[in-house]
Amino acid sequence: MDTTTAELLWITLSILLLGMSKGGFPVGSIALPVIVLVWPDETAAAHGAVAFMLPLLCIMDICAVAFYHRQIEWRRILPLFPAMLIGVALASVLFVAPSNPLLSISDRGLKLLIGMIGISFTLYQLCRRRILARLEAHHPGRLLQWIYGFGCGVASTIAHAASPIMQMYLLPQHLPKLRFAGSMAAFFFVLNLVKVLPFWMLGRFTPEGLALGIKLVPVIPVGVVLGYVLVRVVPQTFYRAFIQVALGITSTVLVIKALTGH
Secondary structure (H helix, E strand, O other), X not given: OOOOHHHHHHHHHHHHHHHHHHXXXXXXXXXXXXXXXXXXXXXXXXXXHHHXXXXXXXXXXXXXXXXXXXXXXXXXXXXXXXXXXXXXHHHHHHOOOOOOOOOOOOHHHHXXXXXXXXXXXXXXXXXHXXXXXXXXXXXXXXXXXXXXXXXXXXXXXXXXXXXXXXXXXXXXXXXXXXHHHHHHHHHHHHHHHHHHHHHHHOOOOOHHHHHHHHHHOXXXXXXXXXXXXXXXXXXXXXXXXXXXXXXXXXXXXXXXXHHHOO
16 A cells, blocks of 8 residues: 555644544544545545554553543443443444445445544534533433443444544533543543454454554654643633534545545
């Protein structure tokens, strides 16, 4: 898999944004749509990009947990794991198994899904205050924990898109900012490690994608440290508009490309 200089720069920037997100600065939602748009193999861009990102996400999670290990609220996230495992297993079999042509989602369909998720995430951010205002401060009961855990497992396996679900789970619990970031980091550390096994068994990883990922590993700690610093010094309102505009544009372009077959 050959990459042009421009493609490599965009992919590197996306990995940097992912690392910043793992460090607590929430700009990672832009990364996947951008990587899909610039992925060299257009016929398998969505599947290739999702699989390419997973090993790097695992490394980022290790860095993030190292930063936030004293801030993790394990009692908040442990109840989600049983349903999360079921969600990962079901999504792996029904949606991402290449040996299941009748059940697995096509690359074009996955592009459309990733784009729609990105647009939905943008709308969620725009309406976030109203949504969270309706979610009264509470500690979710067992049923809600299973719903959130299952939803995270499915969304993350298909498109690394479980962050809004976890936000809706954790934010009503009113954790301090650093404990919120630590609990998010720990949950995704476990979730992404769980995903490695089905991705490997289903042949999702490619030598070319792994080789490219190895080249970009040095970008990860830079992004995590940068995100760790920025989340403490940059006002939230400063970057929220940028995230919404960038994610909305890239996701819309992805949807158009999927619908037109490009």
